[in-house]
Amino acid sequence: MAPVATPFFFYLLSGIMLIGGILVITRKNPVHSALALIVTLLAQASIYLMLYAPFVAGVQIILYAGGIMVLFLFVIMLVSIDRSMRERQFNSQWIPGIIAATALGGLFMAVFTKGNDIFPEHALPMVENDNTQQIAMKLYGQYMFAFEIASLLLLVAIIGAVVMAKKRI
Amino acid sequence: MESMLHITTLHYLVLGAALFLLGVIGVLTRRNVVIVLMSIELILNAVNLNLVAFSRMWGGLHGQVFAIFVITDAAAEAAVGLGILIAFFRNKETVNIDEVNLLKW
Numbered sequence: 001m002a003p004v005a006t007p008f009f010f011y012l013l014s015g016i017m018l019i020g021g022i023l024v025i026t027r028k029n030p031v032h033s034a035l036a037l038i039v040t041l042l043a044q045a046s047i048y049l050m051l052y053a054p055f056v057a058g059v060q061i062i063l064y065a066g067g068i069m070v071l072f073l074f075v076i077m078l079v080s081i082d083r084s085m086r087e088r089q090f091n092s093q094w095i096p097g098i099i100a101a102t103a104l105g106g107l108f109m110a111v112f113t114k115g116n117d118i119f120p121e122h123a124l125p126m127v128e129n130d131n132t133q134q135i136a137m138k139l140y141g142q143y144m145f146a147f148e149i150a151s152l153l154l155l156v157a158i159i160g161a162v163v164m165a166k167k168r169i
Numbered sequence: 170m171e172s173m174l175h176i177t178t179l180h181y182l183v184l185g186a187a188l189f190l191l192g193v194i195g196v197l198t199r200r201n202v203v204i205v206l207m208s209i210e211l212i213l214n215a216v217n218l219n220l221v222a223f224s225r226m227w228g229g230l231h232g233q234v235f236a237i238f239v240i241t242d243a244a245a246e247a248a249v250g251l252g253i254l255i256a257f258f259r260n261k262e263t264v265n266i267d268e269v270n271l272l273k274w
Binding site: 014088119139156 | 252
């Protein structure tokens with residue numbers, strides 16, 4: 001039997017996510033945008049819990065809200081934002097940008113309304129008690145090569161970030 | 170009303186599409202590079218939401234594993250992007266994306 005309060009929490013969390021997203025792209029001060037983005041990421045972690053993905057939810061909170069956003073706040077602290085806050089906030093191409101985004105939204109809506117039948121109505125049953133264990137088995141078994149590539153990617157990103165940000169190598 | 174109260178995969182996909190569009194609007198219209206990078210994070214999160222929703226739909230875990238890989242990519246992208254931003258700010262004393270035109274001819 002499905003949980004009773006699922007629609008309520010779905011709409012509550014989607015509302016929080018969308019309001020947070022709108023605040024991210026409209027605030028003048030990047031620090032406010034970063035804080036709104038943290039709210040969005042935490043609401044999304046809760047939606048992952050609703051989708052029976054507790055491990056991804058934990059990774060989302062620790063890595064995104066805890067790691068990447070701290071990096072963002074550090075960089076906002078390093079660059080001076082006073083001048084950019086006094087300037088115009090939207091670039092000269094904003095009208096074509098809005099038109100392109102609207103066209104993309106129309107495409108999405110067309111796909112979702114025409115393709116309604118290809119999504120099954122009822123989700124298949126999922127084991128939820130050993131989610132982390134199953135993900136680990138997949139990650140170190142079937143996806144071993146991709147896992148190694150990801151570690152190489154992170155190494156390259158570390159070296160790249162140091163080379164970019166350092167004044168003299 | 171019935172379709173409003175019964176949450177299916179399509180609801181999550183529409184939410185992901187809305188988040189993706191917000192990110193696209195942010196990337197295309199904002200001038201501040203920091204906020205453009207945050208909009209890219211919004212886009213990657215929309216993709217992650219779709220992956221996890223499909224993973225729920227088929228009852229498997231491949232989508233969740235892929236979502237973890239996407240989060241890894243997002244971390245790498247944020248580190249390199251913010252490094253480039255610092256280098257750019259050191260040269261031009263601005264974070265305005267309209268002034269990133271070194272490759273324009």
